[in-house]
Amino acid sequence: xxxxxxxxxxxxxxxxxxxxxxxxxxxxxxxxxxxxxxxxxxxxxxxxxxxxxxxxxxxxxxxxxxxxxxxxxxxxxxxxxxxxxxxxxxxxxxxxxxxxxxxxxxxxxxxxxxxxxxxxxxxxxxxxxxxxxxxxxxxxxxxxxxxxxxxxxxxxxxxxxxxxxxxxxxxxxxxxxxxxxxxxxxxxxxxxxxxxxxxxxxxxxxxxxxxxxxxxxxxxxxxxxxxxxxxxxxxxxxxxxxxxxxxxxxxxxxx
Numbered sequence: 105x106x107x108x109x110x111x112x113x114x115x116x117x118x119x120x121x122x123x124x125x126x127x128x129x130x131x132x133x134x135x136x137x138x139x140x141x142x143x144x145x146x147x148x149x150x151x152x153x154x155x156x157x158x159x160x161x162x163x164x165x166x167x168x169x170x171x172x173x174x175x176x177x178x179x180x181x182x183x184x185x186x187x188x189x190x191x192x193x194x195x196x197x198x199x200x201x202x203x204x205x206x207x208x209x210x211x212x213x214x215x216x217x218x219x220x221x222x223x224x225x226x227x228x229x230x231x232x233x234x235x236x237x238x239x240x241x242x243x244x245x246x247x248x249x250x251x252x253x254x255x256x257x258x259x260x261x262x263x264x265x266x267x268x269x270x271x272x273x274x275x276x277x278x279x280x281x282x283x284x285x286x287x288x289x290x291x292x293x294x295x296x297x298x299x300x301x302x303x304x305x306x307x308x309x310x311x312x313x314x315x316x317x318x319x320x321x322x323x324x325x326x327x328x329x330x331x332x333x334x335x336x337x338x339x340x341x342x343x344x345x346x347x348x349x350x351x352x353x354x355x356x357x358x359x
Contacts, residue, residue, distance in 0.1 A: 105131035106342035110177040111184065114138045114169065114218065116160075117151075119188035119299055120249060123333035129157050131337050133182075136173040140164055166217040170225055179229055182245040182340035183222045185215040187271075188301050191253075191264040204263045211250075211267035216274060219246050219289075226287055243286030245340045248275050249332075250351070252295035252359035268293075272351045279349030288348035290339055295355040296320070297327040322357030 111128050113121055116137040128135050135158045142148040142162030152160045161172040174180050189210045192203055226244035253261065254269040275291035282289055296303075296317070303326060308314050318324050332354055338344055339352075353359035 105133050105337065106181075107132065108134065109181045109340075109342055110134045110136065110173070110179050111182040111340050112136045112138065112170070112173045112180060112222070113184045113186055115140070115186045115188055117141060119186055119301055120294070120297070120329050120332045120336070121186045121188075123329040124184060124186065124336045125155060125158055127330070127333040127337045128340075129155075131341065133337075133340075134177050135159070136161060136177050136180075138163065138169050138173075166214060167221040169218065170221040174225060180222060180225045180244065181342065182247070183218065184247050184249065184336055184340060185218050186249045187211055187215055188299075189264070189267075191258075191261050191302060193260050194263060195260050196262050199263055204267075207263050207267045208270070211264075212270040212274070215248050215271050219248075219274070219278060222246060223282060223285075223287060227285055230285060243282070244288075245342065245345070246275075246278065246282075246287065246289045247336060247339050248272075248289075248291040249336070250275075250291045250293045252293040252353040252355040254293070254351075255353060255359035275351060276349050283348060286345070288345050290348060291351045292332065292335055292339060293351050293353045293355070293359070294327065294332050295353070295358060297332055297354070298329055320358055321355070325356065327354060327356055 111133045113124050117139045125135050137158050138161050142160050148160045148162050159176045163169045163172045230243050248271050250271050251268040253265045254272050272291045275289050279289040
């Protein structure tokens with residue numbers, strides 16, 4: 105991790121947000137953590153007390169989130185768009201179009217707008233010569249946390265998979281658009297990772313269900329959130345800037 109690097113992590117109380125913050129702090133990053141629940145001052149303060157060194161912000165709109173991060177830390181070098189969303193089941197001929205729209209808003213539109221706000225800030229820093237300061241070489245890093253489900257597809261989960269595929273495509277396209285500005289863009293695509301959002305304890309407690317899930321995974325186990333966090337840390341460290349335009353599955357060999 106380059107010294108003094110400021111990393112913004114969104115929806116930090118969901119999916120791999122917490123382990124990502126821990127790993128980034130241990131690597132020496134300055135971490136700004138956003139979560140929708142942090143609009144409540146008491147919740148925000150309590151979270152900061154249990155995560156010393158991290159700064160919590162409760163803004164909801166992408167532009168405001170980036171502005172709050174810059175106000176708190178002075179600059180922005182990397183963004184981890186950690187957009188957890190339930191994988192809602194539904195056959196295509198029975199699906200609720202409103203649920204599909206909500207998924208697209210959460211998994212595609214919001215990350216797209218966040219990237220736009222972050223890029224404006226990163227370009228401004230470059231124009232000011234801020235990238236010449238210690239620890240901030242290059243324009244920055246954007247990382248979308250998506251899903252490996254787009255590699256194989258999952259029957260009856262077309263709404264979820266389609267939305268995730270859109271953001272994976274966004275990462276590849278933005279990498280080419282932003283390369284000349286020194287901004288790397290990638291998608292980290294987990295699947296079969298321990299998470300109450302996707303694999304609640306009640307589901308995994310059933311031996312038959314657990315065996316059926318694990319039978320799909322060559323490594324025969326669920327991934328640990330800490331393993332995803334380690335990959336996140338590498339991809340936004342500033343030491344991997346030549347790696348861009350990639351959708352990287354982290355799924356135990358399934359994808």
